[in-house]
Amino acid sequence: MGLKIYNLSHTFHQFMPEWPSTPSVNLTVNKFHAKDGVYEINWEGIMHRGTHMDAPLHVTANTPDIMAYPLWRLCGSGVVVSIPKGKWGVITPEDLEKATPEIREGDVVMINTGFHHKWADTDEYFAYGCGINGAGAKWLVQKKVKMVGYGCQANDHPIATKLVDHGLGPSQPHLIEEYKKETGRDPKEDFPLWEDAHKNLMVGGGIPGIENVGGDLDEVTGKRCFFVALPWRWKGGEGCGVRILAIVDPEGTFRFETGQ
Numbered sequence: 306m307g308l309k310i311y312n313l314s315h316t317f318h319q320f321m322p323e324w325p326s327t328p329s330v331n332l333t334v335n336k337f338h339a340k341d342g343v344y345e346i347n348w349e350g351i352m353h354r355g356t357h358m359d360a361p362l363h364v365t366a367n368t369p370d371i372m373a374y375p376l377w378r379l380c381g382s383g384v385v386v387s388i389p390k391g392k393w394g395v396i397t398p399e400d401l402e403k404a405t406p407e408i409r410e411g412d413v414v415m416i417n418t419g420f421h422h423k424w425a426d427t428d429e430y431f432a433y434g435c436g437i438n439g440a441g442a443k444w445l446v447q448k449k450v451k452m453v454g455y456g457c458q459a460n461d462h463p464i465a466t467k468l469v470d471h472g473l474g475p476s477q478p479h480l481i482e483e484y485k486k487e488t489g490r491d492p493k494e495d496f497p498l499w500e501d502a503h504k505n506l507m508v509g510g511g512i513p514g515i516e517n518v519g520g521d522l523d524e525v526t527g528k529r530c531f532f533v534a535l536p537w538r539w540k541g542g543e544g545c546g547v548r549i550l551a552i553v554d555p556e557g558t559f560r561f562e563t564g565q
């Protein structure tokens with residue numbers, strides 16, 4: 306059929322890095338082949354690790370769960386754009402506006418910031434990582450995109466989270482002084498609202514946001530592709546790991562079955 310299929314998810318494993326929240330994932334091997342004739346793993350943890358999709362319910366009470374995203378949002382044509390960022394880099398409306406290939410109405414959008422190469426249990430990736438601001442998320446909503454994936458630590462900039470003085474925070478208070486020193490501004494001036502981009506994109510726009518996009522992201526950057534990213538059909542779920550596929554049809558000969 307000539308299709309090329311790329312994986313855009315990081316590897317899921319017990320010792321994978323995790324956003325600085327509830328600690329750890331615990332895997333226990335319940336049954337071993339040599340002892341039991343089968344192999345079975347017991348898994349305990351939260352879903353907000355590795356390549357995963359958030360639901361509006363993660364950040365706002367009485368909003369839709371992960372199961373409520375309509376199927377048409379979870380697959381479709383779109384683009385992988387390169388928006389390279391460094392420490393505390395901000396993905397802005399201007400970045401999105403001038404991205405190439407252009408982001409079209411109705412697109413799935415995957416953003417390559419370069420940070421997927423740094424995915425590790427480090428401050429460099431999480432506390433000093435990059436992220437979109439509230440205005441950037443509003444731009445995506447106004448553009449009526451279908452779904453968004455970020456090749457970085459979260460759906461929000463780290464300075465818009467409880468790592469500093471927002472919500473449950475500050476869990477990493479030293480970042481507040483560091484930010485002031487480095488930028489000459491107060492974190493609250495630049496990021497006045499807690500998880501603002503999550504709220505604009507998912508609660509306001511109903512658009513699924515995926516964190517920690519990785520895998521073969523570089524290989525499809527600058528290309529238009531067909532994407533699929535499927536969370537579990539989990540009633541009440543506030544987020545879920547996803548396997549993201551980017552599919553291209555270099556010969557332009559693929560046709561779906563007609564259903565006849």
Ligand SMILES: N[C@@H](CC(=O)c1ccccc1NC=O)C(=O)O
Nearest residue numbers: 324326327353359459460467473
């Ligand atoms: N940024 C990650 C994790 C996250 O936001 C989070 C996970 C557990 C506990 C608190 C979290 N966020 C804010 O405090 C996410 O949105 O999935």
